[in-house]
Every structure is written in structure tokens, then in C-alpha cells.
Amino acid sequence: MDYSPDSWVVLKVKEGKGTFPFYKVLAGWSGSYLYGDSWRMNSGITLVFERENTVDFYGESGSMYHCHKVGYGLSMATVGIYNQLKENEKFKGQIQLMPEDTDWMELI
Numbered sequence: 001m002d003y004s005p006d007s008w009v010v011l012k013v014k015e016g017k018g019t020f021p022f023y024k025v026l027a028g029w030s031g032s033y034l035y036g037d038s039w040r041m042n043s044g045i046t047l048v049f050e051r052e053n054t055v056d057f058y059g060e061s062g063s064m065y066h067c068h069k070v071g072y073g074l075s076m077a078t079v080g081i082y083n084q085l086k087e088n089e090k091f092k093g094q095i096q097l098m099p100e101d102t103d104w105m106e107l108i
Helices: 076-087
Strands: 007-013 022-029 038-041 045-050 054-059 064-068 095-097
Touching (some): 038 076
Antiparallel strands (some): 007 095
């Protein structure tokens, strides 16, 4: 499945001490009056293609997130999810929001 979010961020996730980090796309879409905002998080980044204005992130499940660079950042749909993940006991202190100027090709 291919997705083109309105906003997106990359999260660095580490599950416990001594484990290698993995990266996930947290994506958001703006809703309308009838349909609210929505969000998705990919299964884990396995492949990245960076272009002049976009970055394509491929996930473990086979999905692809086609992300416009100008859309990097948390939205109303994703800021609450990010805060919940940060406070989750499983990931407490192990979730990091990657900066916008990250070299995405270096993640994998």
C-alpha cells in the first residue's frame, strides 16, 4: 500500500538497553468537517529513496510512504500519538523525534 501524508516525522525507537534502534514514519492527514484528522505509523523503515522534494520510506510490511519534505513536522493528528508513545511504559525515554535536517539515507 502506498501513502502520501500531509505531515510526517521519523521516530527513532529503542526497546530497552543494548538493543539497536529502529526507525518508523509517523504520518498524518488533515481531515474535513465531516471526517476528522487521521494518522498511521509504518512497520519500520527498511529502505529510503531521497529526491529533491520528497523522501520515499519503505516499510517492513511492504508499504511505501511518499513524503514531501515541506510536510515534515507533527500535526494535530500526530502530536497526541507522539506524546502517548513517549509516556508508554514500554518505550519510556526510548522515543526520539528525528530532526528535520536528518540525512534520511543514513537511517538504514
